Amino acid sequence: xxxxxxxxxxxxxxxxxxIYTAVxxxxxxxxxxxxxxxxxxxxxxxxxxxxxxxxxxRIWTTxxxxxxxxxxxxxxxxxxxALPLGALLGMGRLSDHxxxxxxxxxxxxxxxxxxxxxxxxxxxxFFVQFIPAVSSDFRPVYAVVTGLVxxxxxxxxxxxxxxxxxxxxxxxxxxKAIGMRKGQTMVHVxxxxxxxxxxxxxxxxxxxxxKDTALGGSLLGLTDLLAANRQIxxxxxNTIATLVVVALIYIAVNFALTSFASWMEGRLRKSKxxxxxxxxxxxxNDMATGANSAA
Numbered sequence: 001x002x003x004x005x006x007x008x009x010x011x012x013x014x015x016x017x018x019i020y021t022a023v024x025x026x027x028x029x030x031x032x033x034x035x036x037x038x039x040x041x042x043x044x045x046x047x048x049x050x051x052x053x054x055x056x057x058r059i060w061t062t063x064x065x066x067x068x069x070x071x072x073x074x075x076x077x078x079x080x081x082a083l084p085l086g087a088l089l090g091m092g093r094l095s096d097h098x099x100x101x102x103x104x105x106x107x108x109x110x111x112x113x114x115x116x117x118x119x120x121x122x123x124x125x126f127f128v129q130f131i132p133a134v135s136s137d138f139r140p141v142y143a144v145v146t147g148l149v150x151x152x153x154x155x156x157x158x159x160x161x162x163x164x165x166x167x168x169x170x171x172x173x174x175x176k177a178i179g180m181r182k183g184q185t186m187v188h189v190x191x192x193x194x195x196x197x198x199x200x201x202x203x204x205x206x207x208x209x210x211k212d213t214a215l216g217g218s219l220l221g222l223t224d225l226l227a228a229n230r231q232i233x234x235x236x237x238n239t240i241a242t243l244v245v246v247a248l249i250y251i252a253v254n255f256a257l258t259s260f261a262s263w264m265e266g267r268l269r270k271s272k273x274x275x276x277x278x279x280x281x282x283x284x285n286d287m288a289t290g291a292n293s294a295a
Contacts, residue, residue: 059236066228067217067224070225071225082148089156089160091160094164108157114150123143140220147216163194196265203261
C-alpha cells in the first residue's frame with residue numbers, strides 16, 4: 001500500500017525497524033547505566049546532594065524561585081518588544097519602496113550576523129558609557145533585554161517575511177482588485193492570515209529568547225536561574241544535582257509555552273483565516289544564518 005508521502009513498510013522493513021528500535025533502546029540503557037555508575041562513583045547520587053531540594057525550602061524561596069522570576073521577567077520584556085519590532089521590520093522588508101526596504105534589510109542582516117552574547121555585552125558597555133544613570137542593579141537586565149531584542153527582532157522579521165510570502169498570490173491580487181493599498185493589504189489581509197503559518201517558528205524563537213537569558217546570568221551578572229545554580233552549588237556542594245533541577249525547570253517552562261502555542265495554533269487553524277501553510281520550526285535556523293535572506 002502506498003500513500004502520497006511514503007511507501008508503507010512491508011514485513012521485512014517492519015522487522016528491520018523493530019531491530020533498530022531494540023538496538024537503540026539497549027544502547028540507550030547502557031549509556032544511562034554508565035552515566036549513573038560514574039555519578040555514583042563520584043558520590044553525585046548521594047542523598048545529601050538531592051534531599052535539600054525537598055527538605056530545605058530556602059533553596060526555592062531564596063534562589064530558584066527568584067531566579068526563575070528574573071528569567072521570566074527578562075524573557076517576557078524581550079518578547080513584548082521583539083515581537084512588534086520584528087513584525088514592523090518584516091513588513092519593511094516587504095515594502096515596494098527601496099528607500100524603506102533596503103535600510104531595513106541592512107539592519108536585519110546586520111543584527112542577525114552578530115552573536116546574541118556580543119550584542120548583550122555591547123548593550124552593557126553602552127549603558128555604562130552613555131547612560132550611567134541606569135543603576136548597576138538594573139544594568140544586567142537592560143543589557144540582556146537589549147541583546148535579545150536586537151537579535152530576535154531581526155530573526156522574527158525574516159519569519160514574518162517568509163510567512164507573508166508563503167501565502168497564495170491571489171490574496172494580494174484580490175486585495176488590489178477591491179482598491180486596497182499595500183499597507184492596508186498587509187495589515188488587514190496578509191498578516192492576519194500569515195499568523196497561523198508563522199506561529200510554529202515564532203514559538204520556537206520565543207523559546208530561544210527564554211533560554212538565551214542564561215547568557216546574561218553566565219557573564220553579565222543577571223540573577224537568573226543560572227546564577228541561582230552557582231549560589232546553590234557554593235552553599236550545598238551539589239553542582240550536578242542543581243544543574244539537573246535547573247534544567248528540569250527550563251524544560252517545564254518551555255514545555256508549558258510550546259503547549260500553549262500548540263493549543264492556540266489549533267484554535268487558529270479552525271478559524272476561517274487559516275491557510276494551511278506553515279513556516280516550519282526548522283526554517284528558523286536558516287533564517288538566523290541567512291540561508292533564506294534572498295528576497
